[in-house]
Amino acid sequence: MKSYKNFLHLARNRYSVRAFDTRSVEMEKINHVLEVGRIAPSAANLQPWNFIVVKDEPYRSYVFEAYNRVWFRDAPVYLVLCADHNISWKRSDGKDHADIDLAIAADHMTLAAAELGLGTCWVCNFNPDRLKELLNIPSNFEPIVILPLGYPLDTGEPDRHETKRKQLKDIVKWNCF
Numbered sequence: 250m251k252s253y254k255n256f257l258h259l260a261r262n263r264y265s266v267r268a269f270d271t272r273s274v275e276m277e278k279i280n281h282v283l284e285v286g287r288i289a290p291s292a293a294n295l296q297p298w299n300f301i302v303v304k305d306e307p308y309r310s311y312v313f314e315a316y317n318r319v320w321f322r323d324a325p326v327y328l329v330l331c332a333d334h335n336i337s338w339k340r341s342d343g344k345d346h347a348d349i350d351l352a353i354a355a356d357h358m359t360l361a362a363a364e365l366g367l368g369t370c371w372v373c374n375f376n377p378d379r380l381k382e383l384l385n386i387p388s389n390f391e392p393i394v395i396l397p398l399g400y401p402l403d404t405g406e407p408d409r410h411e412t413k414r415k416q417l418k419d420i421v422k423w424n425c426f
């Protein structure tokens with residue numbers, strides 16, 4: 250477990266890891282990350298998610314087929330976070346909150362992983378139809394994000410929050426837009 254002064258420090262230290270050590274991740278660490286996802290808040294507490302933990306062949310190669318990038322291949326674990334559109338909360342105007350719920354769970358998990366010294370990267374640019382077919386995902390479920398999980402071999406750019414993020418003055422409005 251890495252030691253962070255506070256949440257801001259942890260959040261600043263998370264980054265998209267795109268180089269992984271192939272060594273396996275301890276089961277207790279995988280379970281810790283899953284538990285943090287489990288307790289995430291969701292609209293109307295409907296928890297419209299299933300988390301597929303992909304560690305073994307041939308399923309690893311199936312995930313790689315759906316997102317074919319060299320850096321992605323070495324991650325020892327893939328967490329495929331799926332939303333159940335049959336149970337997700339829909340607002341009166343029909344807006345489905347499944348994406349929001351899954352994003353919260355995923356964000357919890359990426360930060361928990363960072364606290365454990367593990368790396369993750371949000372991956373949404375995969376082939377959803379192929380992934381559904383290969384992992385036998387039921388039709389009412391949608392794979393929202395894949396989180397590769399493992400020990401990082403790269404490091405975050407130290408000044409990225411200054412150079413690659415908008416400044417508060419450009420994004421915050423007070424009282425009205």
Ligand SMILES: Cc1cc2nc3c(=O)[nH]c(=O)nc-3n(C[C@H](O)[C@H](O)[C@H](O)COP(=O)(O)O)c2cc1C
Pocket residue numbers: 263264265266370371372373374375
């Ligand atoms: C919703 C979402 C989808 C993303 N999809 C991908 C992806 O498919 N492939 C990838 O390499 N990075 C992906 N990323 C990572 C972003 O590029 C990255 O978070 C952003 O550039 C900020 O960098 P940082 O995570 O290192 O702070 C995604 C991030 C988010 C939040």
